[in-house]
Amino acid sequence: MSVADKTADWWRGAVIYQVYPRSFQDTNGDGLGDLKGITRRLPYIASLGVDAIWLSPFFKSPMADMGYDVADYCDVDPIFGTLADFDEMMTTAHGFGIKVVIDQVISHTSDVHPWFVESRSSRTNPKADWYVWANPKPDGTAPNNWLSIFGGPGWEWDGVRRQYYQHNFLTSQPDLNFHSAQVQDAVLATVKFWLDRGVDGFRLDTVNYYFCDKLLRDNPAHAPDESDAGLDAPDTNPYGMQNHLYDKTQPENIGFLQRFRALLNRYEARTAVGEVGDGARSLKTVAAYTGGGDKLHMCYTFDLLGPDFTATHIRSCVDAFQTSVADGWVCWAFSNHDVNRHVSRFAKTEAERPVVAKLAMSVLATLRGSICLYQGEELGLPEAELAFEDLRDPYGIRFWPAFKGRDGCRTPMPWEAAKAHAGFTGAQRSWLPVPYEQAALSVDTQENDPQSVLHHYRQTLEFRKSHPALLDGTMEFIGTNQDLLAFTRQKGSEKLLFVFNLTRKPAQFEPPARMVIGERLAMPGFEAVIGTGPIKLAALDAFCARVAG
The missing domain is CATH 3.20.20.80 (Glycosidases)
Structure with missing residues (x-):
């Protein structure tokens, strides 16, 4: 478990x-x-x-x-x-x-959903307002300028109700009226x-x-x-x-x-x-x-x-x-x-x-x-x-x-x-x-x-899973003068340093003066090294260690 x-x-x-x-x-x-x-x-x-x-x-x-x-x-x-x-x-x-x-896809339904079939049948049925219906402008065009993510207007004309219905996606995906x-x-x-x-x-x-x-x-x-x-x-x-x-x-x-x-x-x-x-x-x-x-x-x-x-x-x-x-x-x-x-x-x-x-x-x-x-x-x-x-x-x-x-x-x-x-x-x-x-x-x-x-x-x-700090511990970024992603994760007495080099060239990371590097942790797949000086990372490399301060 x-x-x-x-x-x-x-x-x-x-x-x-x-x-x-x-x-x-x-x-x-x-x-x-x-x-x-x-x-x-x-x-x-x-x-x-x-x-x-x-x-x-x-x-x-x-x-x-x-x-x-x-x-x-x-x-x-x-x-x-x-x-x-x-x-x-x-x-x-x-x-x-x-x-x-x-x-749960509840912002809209299919146009063959029984709710929509009933809603479009008339302007007076029990589900008449279950979808977003609107009258056309005097010139017959859509009620406003809303668009569909899938291309074209966000409105579709229905000849039975003689109104438009809203759809943020396909015309066959009418939007439910959550104001109801x-x-x-x-x-x-x-x-x-x-x-x-x-x-x-x-x-x-x-x-x-x-x-x-x-x-x-x-x-x-x-x-x-x-x-x-x-x-x-x-x-x-x-x-x-x-x-x-x-x-x-x-x-x-x-x-x-x-x-x-x-x-x-x-x-x-x-x-x-x-x-x-x-x-x-x-x-x-x-x-x-x-x-x-x-x-x-x-x-x-x-x-x-x-x-x-x-x-x-x-x-x-x-x-x-x-x-x-x-x-x-x-x-x-x-x-x-x-x-x-x-x-x-x-x-x-x-x-x-x-x-x-x-x-x-x-x-x-x-x-x-x-x-x-x-x-x-x-x-x-x-x-x-x-x-x-x-x-x-x-x-x-x-x-x-x-x-x-x-x-x-x-x-x-x-x-x-x-x-x-x-x-x-x-x-x-x-x-x-x-x-x-x-x-x-x-x-x-x-x-x-x-x-x-x-x-x-x-x-x-x-x-x-083996480090509680990674599940819900705090996270604090460390500023660098290079394109490195550096931060700590901490929960209780456990404080971990992570440094990621996402670039295609080697880089070095100098820990903050107050930070004391402790045990280096073998993060799977990476071989960044640290000696008496800065942390040395290869291209597309990472480093992790326990720290204090």
Whole structure:
């Protein structure tokens, strides 16, 4: 049992492994991953030393947006299995001491959800105001200038109601109207369904998108050098040209999150992590959503999901969070299902990918906060290069060729190098191809290599667990005159110094005069040395020691 399991606050400092069910393991030969596949691979997940898994949506859905368009919040889509399969998976996970966190996509539904079918049927039905409906302007155009992240206007005309409905994403993903108390009650009832089933927590998709401005005011334009695209969007996406003051992040959201937390508090040791995409305001939003102990337990932003892997950037993001968020908690990640894999973003050459993968993991594991790992990053998987005809992501198809979408990070997990589709499926065709360069990094190949990225992840997570200061200790940066990331982590009498050289040239670090370097700790994979002078780091190197002062 991990350290994080010993208290009701197991989530604080926890390591959460994100599973994208469609791409994890297929057991029925249809080319798509399923819940039984997750159950089959839980021994592997447990071997990593993680505390929890986060499952991307597996609910009943027409799959226009790969399950983020939910048609039934309380049932499993047949392509993934059944509720019984989910229960078996969860029981098995709990048997390994692994918590189960599930995605909740409640800012919008599918347009085939029964709620929307009824809402669009007339302007007088019981659910008429369950979605954001508005009359056209006198000239027939949309009510305002709001845009969709997936391209084009954020409004779609409905001929039955002769009104527009709002959609922040696809036109088939209408936005719920959280200004309606009935909508809030209905949404919370679906959350209670899964709490009663025993899930340990929720990842709240687009958590700051629940409410829009009641007056439907136009968004102002962004300054030319700013962007608020949220996702890893191309510069050509006009969504980033607006300052999104009115179509998301409204003050009423605080009250709903308090209701959400009150429901969770009726159950033992449950948690919620919110996804905040709010441009330059993200940290302010995180502070509002996690402060006070009566809303979300933690949030994550897109701050570390971009191309910048430098000491200056990481320090700036973490320092800004620690300054802005007094009593909240953060969840850090370098990769997820919406952005290019970080090995491809951070590494400058193919040869340095495994080195960068190991270094990035060590940095992530030592930051103050909880951390999310995305399936396959423990193998050092690069972003897959796919042909247009192989794409399934509507976002990528919409913006091709300026942006290739999210399929490149969603390709199937490579388990066995010698098998077709790297052991992901026995079907003739997989839903997305498994490129050769990913198959070559398969689990079975890396299990036999003591120096592999996979073994480094395991060793690093074990190192993290063995030092309480890394779970929830304080963090203090040390100023340097070089591009080095240096900080201490402390809890009780344990104080650790970490120095990371993220550059491609050797560097030296001179500890502060008051600091006394004690026992050097063997942080997995690194060989920085210290003698009577400064700490000497090779390119892409790291150092750790116990310190005093």
